[in-house]
Amino acid sequence: MRFNFWFFLVEALKNVRLNLLMSITAVTTTFICILVFGLGLLVSAHIQGVIGSVRQDVSVEAFMPNASSDQLDALAQKVRGWPEVAKVTEVSQEQAFAEFKDKFKDQPDLYRDLDQSVFPPSVQIQLKDPSEANDVAEKLKQEGFTEDNLSYPQQTIDRLNSVTSYVIWGLYGATLLFLIASVLLISNAIRLSIFARRKEIEVMKLVGASDSFVRTPFVFEGLLQGLVGAGLAAFAVVWINYLFVDWAHNDLPYVPISSDAVNAPFVLVVLVAVGVGIGVIGSFLSVTRFLRKI
Amino acid sequence: MIRFNNVTKVYGNDTVALERVNLEINAGEFVFLVGASGSGKSTMVRLILKEMEPSAGSIYVNGTKLSSVPRRRIPRLRRDIGCVFQDFKLLPNKTAAENVAYAMEVTGQRRRTIRTKVPQILDLVGLSGKMGKYPEQLSGGEQQRVSIARAFVSQPPILVADEPTGNLDPNTSVGIMQLLHRINRIGTTVLVATHDREMVDVMRKRVVALEDGRIVRDKVRGAYADEV
Ligand SMILES: Nc1ncnc2c1ncn2[C@@H]1O[C@H](COP(=O)(O)OP(=O)(O)OP(=O)(O)O)[C@@H](O)[C@H]1O
Ligand SMILES: [Mg+2]
Numbered sequence: 001m002r003f004n005f006w007f008f009l010v011e012a013l014k015n016v017r018l019n020l021l022m023s024i025t026a027v028t029t030t031f032i033c034i035l036v037f038g039l040g041l042l043v044s045a046h047i048q049g050v051i052g053s054v055r056q057d058v059s060v061e062a063f064m065p066n067a068s069s070d071q072l073d074a075l076a077q078k079v080r081g082w083p084e085v086a087k088v089t090e091v092s093q094e095q096a097f098a099e100f101k102d103k104f105k106d107q108p109d110l111y112r113d114l115d116q117s118v119f120p121p122s123v124q125i126q127l128k129d130p131s132e133a134n135d136v137a138e139k140l141k142q143e144g145f146t147e148d149n150l151s152y153p154q155q156t157i158d159r160l161n162s163v164t165s166y167v168i169w170g171l172y173g174a175t176l177l178f179l180i181a182s183v184l185l186i187s188n189a190i191r192l193s194i195f196a197r198r199k200e201i202e203v204m205k206l207v208g209a210s211d212s213f214v215r216t217p218f219v220f221e222g223l224l225q226g227l228v229g230a231g232l233a234a235f236a237v238v239w240i241n242y243l244f245v246d247w248a249h250n251d252l253p254y255v256p257i258s259s260d261a262v263n264a265p266f267v268l269v270v271l272v273a274v275g276v277g278i279g280v281i282g283s284f285l286s287v288t289r290f291l292r293k294i
Numbered sequence: 295m296i297r298f299n300n301v302t303k304v305y306g307n308d309t310v311a312l313e314r315v316n317l318e319i320n321a322g323e324f325v326f327l328v329g330a331s332g333s334g335k336s337t338m339v340r341l342i343l344k345e346m347e348p349s350a351g352s353i354y355v356n357g358t359k360l361s362s363v364p365r366r367r368i369p370r371l372r373r374d375i376g377c378v379f380q381d382f383k384l385l386p387n388k389t390a391a392e393n394v395a396y397a398m399e400v401t402g403q404r405r406r407t408i409r410t411k412v413p414q415i416l417d418l419v420g421l422s423g424k425m426g427k428y429p430e431q432l433s434g435g436e437q438q439r440v441s442i443a444r445a446f447v448s449q450p451p452i453l454v455a456d457e458p459t460g461n462l463d464p465n466t467s468v469g470i471m472q473l474l475h476r477i478n479r480i481g482t483t484v485l486v487a488t489h490d491r492e493m494v495d496v497m498r499k500r501v502v503a504l505e506d507g508r509i510v511r512d513k514v515r516g517a518y519a520d521e522v
Binding site: 200203 | 343445
């Protein structure tokens with residue numbers, strides 16, 4: 001038998017028109033699910049992006065609270081001799097405070113009541129290669145530095161991970177729940193529309209329609225609903241991402257958030273594919289289950 | 295063409311709808327199946343369409359033993375049996391022409407064939423002016439003509455009708471019967487289950503009478519009731 005694409009498409013479109021309310025429900029459900037799923041993708045992509053850019057950081061800071069400038073000099077001198085090191089800068093208490101004030105010059109409240117003694121003097125070490133940061137941190141620990149007196153990328157990454165892993169797992173959990181909910185809601189919407197038309201389906205079977213002939217328009221219907229719902233959600237996600245990156249650039253200039261962290265065409269394709277998959281699988285399963293009963 | 299071999303059908307545990315029915319209908323015959331309400335006529339029709347399985351015995355349609363037809367081959371079986379029902383069973387969201395076309399679409403026929411065949415068959419049943427009307431815009435008799443057109447459009451070797459005139463007035467019924475008669479004359483085997491005494495008596499065809507699930511009479515050129 002020839003597969004008549006246009007016949008099935010037209011049948012599906014007629015179904016959508018006849019069950020407009022049901023279709024809107026299914027499309028809305030898909031939209032919300034894919035939106036949540038997409039926002040989950042965005043958040044984890046940006047976290048990965050931030051971690052990636054921290055990893056590219058080539059600086060290690062060694063803080064020396066209460067150290068004299070001679071002690072600073074001595075450390076700087078020693079570190080300069082290490083092969084991984086490109087450049088060493090000593091930062092005194094006054095310089096550290098000045099840098100802080102400069103960094104937050106828009107928010108003077110932050111430092112109005114601070115004394116420069118809270119800022120310990122430090123030695124800032126620029127490395128030749130970011131991958132050597134851990135080795136250098138290790139060597140500094142052998143020199144008597146504790147974890148608390150060091151700042152290096154892996155430490156930042158570990159701290160970031162310990163906070164964000166909860167966020168990411170929460171998002172994955174929510175996404176999974178929403179995906180399950182959307183499969184259920186969509187197959188339920190389709191089951192209702194099948195139930196409303198069960199007499200018709202019985203008649204179709206009586207005049208000799210095969211299961212797949214009856215099922216195909218419903219699967220097309222599910223596909224169209226998935227496509228529309230997921231397509232709208234995917235564009236919303238990409239748009240939200242654009243707004244977010246723009247906002248972050250203006251309001252969080254020190255957090256390395258980049259529009260490169262999210263591959264927009266990839267996100268669009270994945271989200272639409274997931275939505276279409278949900279629509280097709282949901283409709284296929286519910287029609288098949290119904291057809292088995294008659 | 296249709297053969298019942300010792301067929302028994304029991305619904306649930308205790309409703310015996312058919313009991314040891316033996317019947318042979320040959321190709322090209324026109325047969326009336328008569329009997330009181332509840333005597334088992336619809337049950338026989340549904341068995342022929344393999345809407346359900348007999349409790350015992352076997353049924354042959356067009357040379358095929360129905361119990362050996364797997365579920366997925368039922369559609370093909372039904373394409374060889376046109377069926378007409380008391381309640382017409384038209385698709386409400388399709389026009390007269392689309393309803394007839396649907397029976398051709400399920401068999402994967404070409405659009406061009408469908409476009410030429412549908413108006414011809416609707417013309418044949420006298421509905422050429424109502425092709426674009428939906429079932430709810432048609433009278434009962436007109437709907438029944440559409441359903442006969444749909445049953446017959448693929449020219450199946452067998453046509454079964456379960457009380458095709460049950461919802462129609464006598465004059466309309468005559469028209470429907472004439473239509474079935476014409477279909478039979480071009481070689482189709484026709485089985486009509488009916489209460490319509492007058493019609494059966496006028497047509498003088500083979501009459502098979504059921505009573506409480508048993509065949510009590512089978513007469514060529516018979517009447518609805520026993521002639522004294
Ligand atoms: N689905 C069913 N479940 C249980 N019993 C049934 C079912 N269908 C029919 N019956 C019973 O089987 C018997 C025969 O029913 P059937 O429908 O074949 O009669 P019929 O001759 O077509 O009657 P009518 O002229 O009223 O249409 C009846 O006693 C009926 O109650
Ligand atoms: Mg009946």
